[in-house]
Structure formats: structure tokens, C-alpha cells
Amino acid sequence: WFQLSLKEGLTVFREQEFCGDMGTRALERLHAVSGLRRGQFPEDAGAMAHPIRPASYETIDNFYTSTVYQKGSEVVRMIQTLIGRKNFRKGLNMYLKRHDGQAATCEDFVAAMEEAGGVDLGHFMVWYRQAGTPVLDVTSSYDKKKKEYTLRVKQSCPPTPGQKKKDPLNMPFCVGLLDQKGRDMKGTFVLDVAAPEEVFVFLNVEEEPIPSLLREFSAPVRVNYPYTEGQLRLIMASDIDGFNRWEAAQKLFTQYVLAGGAVPEEFIKSLRKVLKDKKLDAATKAMTLSLPSEAELGLTLLASGKKIDPVKLYHQRQAVIRAMAEGLSDDLWAMYETIENSLDEKASDGVARGQRSLKNLCLAYLAKIESESTAPLAAAAVAQSRNMTDKIAGLDILADGDSALKPKMFAHFAKQFGDQPSIMDHWLAAQSSARRPDVLASVKKLMKHKAFTLKNPNRVSSLLGVFAGNPLGFHAADGSGYAFVAEMAATVDKLNPQAAARLAKPFLRWRDFDAKRQKMMKAALAKLAKGKLSPNVREIVTKALGAKV
Template sequence: MSQPQAKFLKDYQKPKFQISHIDLDFTLAEKLTQVVATSKVIRQGNHNDSLVLVGDELTLLSVKINGAAAEYNQLAGELVIETSLDDFELQIVTQLDPEANSSLEGLYMSDGAYCTQCEAEGFRRITYFLDRPDVLAVYTVRIEADKQAFPYLLSNGNLIESGELDTGLHFAKWHDPFPKPAYLFALVAGDFDLLEDKFTTCSNRQVKLQVFVDKGNLSKAHHAMASLKKSMSWDESRFNLEYDLDIYMIVAVDFFNMGAMENKGLNVFNTKFVLADKASATDDDYHGIESVVGHEYFHNWTGNRVTCRDWFQLSLKEGLTVFRDQEFSSDLGSRAVNRIHAIKVMKNQQFAEDSGPMAHPIRPESVIEMNNFYTVTVYNKGAEVIRMMHTLLGEAAFQQGMKLYFERHDGQAVTCDDFVAAMEDASKVDLTQFRRWYSQAGTPQVDVEEHYDEQANVYQLTLSQMTPATPDKTEKLPLHIPFDVELVDVDGQSIFNKVLDFTEAKQVFTFEGLKQKPIASLLQNFSAPVKLNFNYSVEQLVHIMRFANSEVAKWEASVSLFSQSVWQNIDKLQSKQAMYIDPRILDAFKGVILSQELDRALMAEILSLTSANALIEQKSSVDLDNLALAREFVVLEIASGCEDELLAMVRELQNVDEASSRALKNVCLSLLLKIEKSYGTLAKAQFESAQNMTDSLGALTALNCESSAIRDELMAKFESQWAKTPLVMDKWLVLHATLNSGDCINTVLSLFQHDAFSFHNPNRVRSLIGAFAAGNTFEFHRNDGAGYSFLTDAIIKLNILNPQVAARIITPLIQFKKFDLHRQELMKNELQRILAIEGLSKDLYEKVTKALA
């Protein structure tokens, strides 16, 4: 097999041709779909080069220039057209087979409906084209299909014509007046239920809103519609950005590789992020829908009206839009809890990526397969970089920067540097050093030392920063780190709260006039995506939990208390000593449950004790077997020490119909089940009386700590009730995949034959195979390697069906360096087995070779 070759940012060249307009004519028919693409092509610059277009899995029928047959050559994945003309009309006719397209890229079938996914490079599966984000064209699309089977024919822009044809066919013609890259093209044809509404913009324009869902699901579309209207209103009020077309459409499909796609005016969504009612969706599902609907809507300006010049600039649109959707959720809900959720993604997933073989900056320097770079680094660390910029500039200056960015670049494909330049010019703040965040991979480590001079009443913090070597680069330069600090006195009063500009490799900050040594709450609100190394005492952490102004800081202190106790008990196990927990830690967690001041959602976050995966990310290497024992011990000690308070809280909140109360109640219930099985009757009672999915799933999750007769009984009832509802059965699959039982792998294997599972559906694969590998830490990392072998077998199958999904669920297998040598060898052997696959996809090749390097 010839090895796939990397592409490099440094090799970027402007396109030698541009396409200003394209007319697409689709004839959708069983088995073979015909596409006629008529483009207005313009040569760029003074050259005589051929026009080179890309295509994948297409049957080429004809190529014409200005109506006459063209001279061309077909090479591997390319169509080379010979012409000396500088300005011409190009017509290409292709055929494709959407039913056979299991990769779910380009045009494919989802439960009988046609739909598309063109980001990043799926449009080349529809027609030969300049499939790159810096080629922006005005699209006019005509779709023809059987009216009875496909009554709705949708594409980008505004509907300009429709009608009926002979023999039961009909057509629709759409025009998008805004130039866009091919990755934003969308087409959907099918038979759906339709929810309609309207929105009046700030300039008093009426916009038609439509949400299309599978037949029978109309009642589950209302929350998505409400979320869309909230998003449109928020973007006007917070960013002064108004929607620009006459119609905005969302279509929910069950077969989709991603969460959703922001195609101009026609968003295609995974059903997971559209369908919801109280019976079938949890409070977290409702929040997820609101967030993702907002994210895709916000792309209309940050991604569509201004798009990225090349795929190395992906964070230009994704990091910025994640920041915007996080702000949207925070403005509408609990800012602290939303911030905690973002921090968990960074610490538990992004830090792992930074320390693994796929480490890359938020603007990568090279890629083999672009789909591999839709990562938590590009999205979530990218959002943290935008957030740091917002912190440094302030809201007013940041908004001025956004305004200037749109004024300069509306309708253009630009770079991350263009965005930073707009922020810099609008604020007059020098961001030269800050730009290093875009090009430097890895998680910076910040070491902090404190010193208090009682005679001089002076307190000093010495900050040192170092970014570890990553596969792309060993030498790292100091970054501009906004470092949020609060100093609290012994009485709990705040005496200093400010963001420090930390710019040097080592820097001393001095605080004068302090009559007592303060307690420092450091890196508050996770003001920068760094690892903090500071030797907090139990007393200091308890003090921060009680008195810090920042609710996020209280949560961070609780995480540190729990984590310290786990690591200390691992040391005790290794030295053959009895395990122990400091009583002050028990008192601190008991104080959380008894608090009259803390928000219940925040209490739930604090009591959701740090997961094994999150603990693993705190260290460069782990003793996995003793980690399991130590974590179980600390959890049990905290639960037992707070048993009465936990039970009282569950009873108090039993009938409270409110999301944060449900979250707290279900966390408390899970802790009670850690103490003894007899609390299973409490979980059973909750399950049987539940009026919503949050409480049903909360009871099952609490019981999922180990096998039991009650668990088996309720899981069977749940299956019987929801067997015909795929999104709910996904939750059932996750529960099976994450049970910490020695028989878990056999259970998961048996579920391959279950009606609820399909290797062809990404949601099902993620819910069963992905959840086992990423969420069942100790069973996946079994000492006999059975977990690794299981995942490898699944990946080999998915390599043929859907390489993109295969590459996404392989992540736990390539992050092997934290584990003992025995497990490392087992994982590397499985990676060698994948590397030996005949016809290995580029998606997997890139990740496996980087891991084995």
C-alpha cells in the first residue's frame, strides 16, 4: 500500500482558478443519481496551467466547455481539464450511488431520505470540483425526484421555483445569494413531519423557521425550535448580528457522523440534537440541544459569512463559535455550571490529546486526513484561546474587534491571523506574544511558589511556565497567560481579585500591606488552559471551598481535595499501608450537602466525584490497578461519611420538578448505592414513579455501579418500554457498555445482534463500542488485553464501513503511554494489527502511525 502523504500549512497556494457561480441539477433516482454541474470558471493570474478538479467515487459521464466536448484526463481522484480560456462555462455530468455510501460523506441515504455532509471534503463525492474552502461561489440548485417518496426537496438559500412534472415527479429550485465554499452545500430530500414558526429580526424582517423530523416525531421538535429563536435573539442582542435569508431550516437525520452541520440556511442535524420530550430526553439532552442549535446558528456569521481560507484555519470558525455557544448557554443558564462543563472537557479530553501522539496546535501545521482534526484541541482549546483574548481585552473591546472583523472580511475566506489582527487593531492591544497560542502545541504547566514576609507584610507569588515537548516540536516559547487570582484572608474576606499578565518563563508578583498570610485561589475560572502545580494543603482547599467568590473555584478545590486523597492512598497501597481519608475532607463534602447558599446544580457538580479517566489525566503515568482500589475507597468513605445527609437530600428532592434538583438528587442516589445494595429499593422506587427520563435514567445509572437482580429487572423494563425509540435505546446501550463487570465485554458482543444496534449507524457505534472504550476505564484496560482486542476487531470492521467513525473511537487505544509496560505492549500489538489491514483508511493510518512512532 502506498503511504498517504501529509499536507502542510506552509505549502498553501492560492487557487489558480475561481468558480464564481455554479448551477447544480440533481435527478434523484433509485440506485443512481445524476448530477449536472454547470460552473462559471475564471482563471486567476497569468499562467497556462490545466484546471485540476478533485472527485471521489464518481462515474463521469461527460465534460463540456462552453457547450463543446472538452479535452480531459482522469487520474486517481482528479479530473485534469486542458483549456487556454481565461473565462468559461464548464459542465460536468456525473453519476453516484447514495445508497451504497456507508461513509456518510457527500450524498447518502438516511432511513430513506437523501441528505448530504460535505465538510470537510465531501462535496467531491457529488461532482468534480475545486473542493477547497477558499473557492466561494453563488449556488443555484435544482432537485428533481419522485413526489410521493420525496415530497420535500431542500437546499441552501431561498426557494425560487417549484412545480410538478410528468410521471409523478416534481422539482424545486433554490438560490443562495451569498457566495460560499463547497463544504457548506446541502441537499435534503425526503418525507418528514414539519414544525413551522417565524422570527422577526431587529430590522423587522420576517424569517420563516422550519424544523423537519422523521414521521411521528413532531411533538419532539418544539424545544429545538424554541432554542433556534433564542439563538437568533441572543446573537442580535449580544453581538448585533442579524440573520440574512428569508428562511432557516433544520433537518434531523438519524445517520450522521457529526452532531450537526451549519450549511447556509439548511442545517443538517443528528437527531440526538433535535428530538426531545420529557418522557424520552434528559435535562442534559435538553441543554445539549439548546447548545448545538445555538452553535450551528452562530456559524451563520462565524463560519459562513466569514469562512476559513484553508482547513488548517479550522479553529477560526470552530473555536470562535464554541466560545459563542458557551457564552449563549452561560447567559441563559448557570454561568458557573456551564464553565465547569467546559473545563471538564479540557482537563479530561483535551489535555489527554495534548499529551498523546495526535498533539497539535489549534492551527495545525500538517494533516494527512482532515477529518482527524475535528478535535477537542481545535474546537475547545480554540474556544479557550478566544476566551483568553476576551479576558485580556474586555467585553467592549472584544465586541469592537468582532465588528471590525466582519467589516473587513464579510464574504471572504480568511485566516486566524486575520481575526487576531482585527482584535488587535480595534483594541490597540499588542497580541504579538499571544499569537503563540495558535502555533504551539501542548498543555503549558505553571508551577507556583508562595512566600510571605511577616515583618514586611509582603506576599509573593512566583509563577514559572513550561510547555512539554510534543511530537511536532521540542522547544517551546513562553506564552501570554491571563492568570486569575483571588487572595482570601483567614476570615474568608476577599482582599485581592485580579487577572495577572503572566508573560515570562518565570515571573514574581508582589502584594504589599497584607497583615496576614492570605490563602490564594489560583487560576480562577480556568482563566487559561494550563496545568497548575501548587502544593495546596487540605486546610487551604477547604477554605477556598467555603469562601472563594468564584463558584468554579469552589468546585476546583473539591476536585483537588478528592484527587489528593486518591493519590495519597495509591502511595499507601504501594507501600503496603492501610488506606486513610482526612476527616476534614469528609466535613467539607458534608458541608456542601448541608449548604443553604450553594446552587443545587453546583452542589451536584461537586458531588459528582472525579472520574477515573479524569484522574488518569492528572499524572504522566498511573498505577491503574491501585487507582481502581484507591478511588473506590475514597468514594465509599465520602459516601458513608455523608450517608444521612445524602439520604435526607434524596427524600427532600423526591418530587421537586426542576432540573438542578433532579441533578443533585440523582448524584446523591448514586453515592448511596456505593454504600450498600439495600438502597437499590430506593432507586427502584424512583424508576417506577419517574415522570421524566432524567429520573428514570438517574435510577438506572445509580444501579449501574454493579450487577444486581434489581438492575437486571429494571434494564429489561426499560428495554421493553423504549425498544422502538433509537435515541433512548442508545442510553440503554451506554449503560450496558459502562457496567464495571468482568462479563461486560461478552455482554457488549452479544448486543451486536440486538435490534437496537447497527454498525452502519454512528450513534449506535458510539453508544456501545465508543462508550465501552472511553467510559469503562477498568474493563477496557483489563490486564489480559481483552478490551483492546475487542476494540480492534470493531475498528477493523468499521474501516470498511465508516473510516471517520473508526478513527474517532480509536482514541483510547492510541493514548497508551500513561500505562504500565505490559498494557502498553498489548495496545501496541493491537495497533500493529490495525496497521496491517489491507485497504487501511487514511483516517486510521494517520492516527496509528503517529501512535506507533
């Protein structure tokens, strides 16, 4: 079991490579990075943070995690970047030939890569035993006379439970240089970072460049660099690296959310250019216009030394969405109508999926400022569309609002698909994810619906698990969300310990929130701890209450 990430990390990596080959490689990379940040980065910041190869466990069921799978795939990807795609393929063939049918280890895999690439990956093995998300603090200077550009990279890693002291890691740090007009100057450099502090000097640089850092998300780390807003807008508009174009937008969105929600007109203009860029595919546009999740924004707050008020953060995020929707209203309507009038409902290739994603994002943003105009369109998607993605998007848009059409459309969907549980999971999730103060009452009512049962883990995940990720429900100011989820975890534990453990995991990060919420979350955990619990849930509760770093 300790070698679980060897199989699963490699499998996830191969799946991502296959999807990139079949579709758009840059877009597939964005999906992978976005998922890693939403799921694995918070895991690395919690009381059960663990390496991709845990040194011990109480129950293996609790380690089928984003760290083992998604971060495990990033470790494999880093090896490919360090030794090159050709050598990586050679090493993979060598590994499979040597160990087919054997109980292979992570060391066996890395040894094959070392031989194929002619490199020593001994230092790289720290990734297999060390938890946490590393941070790279980068500064730069330019010598105009010598035409030399210098990057200084300092790495660190926050302490995690059981690992207060961290060793420096070996990683590929892919970097490009842009001129003041956003043009690429010298291609992409793969810098080999290994020491706590590294200095890299670029020669014959004709003007002071803007650095394009961590191209293709070459390592699962956070990067800090003192970009100006203008530099980020230029990267967003011009960088040849798809990840960094998206990342620049994410950084600007984060800055505006945490500042309170005001959005400068210059940023609105940059987003308009993205929407109108004919060379950019629809899926990438949708990704670029999507804000960081509340979970990702919370981690940024923590990195700055502040605790999280999740409800306040939600409202600040909504303020940015409304400001963006107001500034881009005409453009969003034009894009929505163009795609709606031209896209074949039956089309399901990559291009069509991207267009559908962008169309539904435009409508969702417009719903924040023009609910009377958008509700009928969302309802029409639920009632009339022959495409399930559009139907579910319509439910999601209606769920947050107060339109009279909402109960009718949810009833219509349930009547049409009530005998198909996997589809009804989306129906349950749309209602439990609704960003409404009365969402807990809605969830309790849905627990009595015939589409739900505590005995099925998929139903539990769709209704209760999704609720536990809803900031207005789980983090309600009166603590009712915490008490409810803890109670449900205890109830489900008697039926399915694995599902109950997943339900209890949001409590692992109780120390990250404001003082009032810390007190309420800890109280809910303490009450849960008094009951007779399975080893699965007991491990979660014990580590949540006892973790110290």
C-alpha cells in the same frame, strides 16, 4: 481547513457565553472546564497532540477534535480576558464588519482584537501553533514588615510529537488573595504572564494571604502550588470564585484517591457544609461533590512521573466514593428524599436540572454502600418516572450492581423505547459503561441486539466507543479489551472510517500505562496495522506506533 478553529472555537465560546447568560455563569464555566479536562487535556498528552491550528494533516476528519473546538474556545476567552469584555465586543463587531462573506484567517480575528484593545497580541499567537497543556509552577513569600506578598510564576510545557522544544506563552493569570478566614482581600487581579518566569509583588497586604489562583480558569493550563489541606478546605468553603471552590475539592479528591482511598474526617465535614449550604445552588453542589474522572487522575499520575494502572486507579477512586458515602450517608439520604419529594417531574428549567443532578448523584453514591436499599429506588425511576434524565440515571445505577431488578428494568426500558434509536443509545451506553469485570461479554451480547448495528456511527459510539472508555473493560488485565476494540476498529473501518478512527483513538496513549499494558496495547495496534486500513485509521495507528517526543 487550517482556519477551522477560528469558526468552531468562536462558536463554542459564544455558546458558552449564551448558556451562562441564560443560566448560571459560574456553573456553565465549571461544565466547560470539566469537559475540557476530560477530553482535551488527554488529547494534548497523546500521540496526536496538535495545536488549535494544525500545521498539516493527513485527513481532516481526524481533526474535528476537542483541541480545535474546546481549547479553541479557551483561546478566544483568553483574548477577552486580556483586553476586557467591552473591547472584545468592539473587536468582534469590527472583525465581522471587515470580513463578512470572506475566507477570514485567525490573524484577521486577532488583528481586530489588537486594534480594539490597543494591545500587541503577537506573542499570544503562539497558542495557535503550539500543542500541549502548559504548566504553571507557583511559589509565594510574604514580607510582614513591608506588607508585601510576592508570587513567582514559572511556566513550562511538556514536549509533544513534533514539538520537543516549547516557547513561552502569553496568557491571563487571574489571581485573588484570601485572608486566614477565607475573606477576599483585594478582588481579582488579571496578571499578564508572558516570560518563562515572572514575579508579581502585591503591596499593602495586611496579613499573609492564601492565594486564589487561576480564577475563572483564566487559561487552559495546569497549576501547581503547595497548598495545605487546610488551605484547600478554606478555599472550598469560602472563595468568591466558583471555579476555585470546585477546584479545591478536585485537588483534595485527587490527593486522597492517589494516596489509596482514605478520606479524613475534616474533609467529610467540609463536604457536609457544602451539602447543607442554603446559599449554594444544587447544580454547584453536585459538581463540587463529583470526583475527577479516571482520565484526569491518570494525567495527574503522569505529571508526577508515574505510569498508569487504570484498574488500580479505578478501585482507589471507588474507595474514596465509598468512604464519602459512608461518612455522609444520613446527609445524602436527606438530600435525596427532600428533592425526590418536592421536584416536579415535568420541571426542566436550570434549577430543576441542578436538583435532579444532585438527587441522582446522592443515590448513585449511596448505591455503593447500600445497594439493597437503592436498587428499588433506581428501578422505580426507570419504570415509573416521566423524566428521561431520572430513567437513565436509574439504569446507570443498576448497571454496576447485581440486583435481580436489573435485567427486568433493562428489558422494561427496551420494550418501552425500542423504536426510538436515540433513546436506546443511552440504554446501550449504560451497559457498556458498567464497571464490571464481565462487561466485555455483555457488550458482545448486545452487538446481536436489534437496537445495535455497526452501520450507524451513533450506535457504534454508544456501545463500542463507551466500552473503550471503561477502565474495567478496555484495560482488562488479560488484554481482551484491547484486542476487541482493535478488531472492531478494523471491522467498522470498512463501513465508516470516521467512526473507526474515533474508536482507535484510545490507543494513542499506550505509552502512558504500566509496562504490561503497554505491551498488550502495542501488540493490538501492530495487528491492526497489518490490515488494509482507511487513511483515517491509518493515521491514528501510524502516529500511535511511531510518535516520539
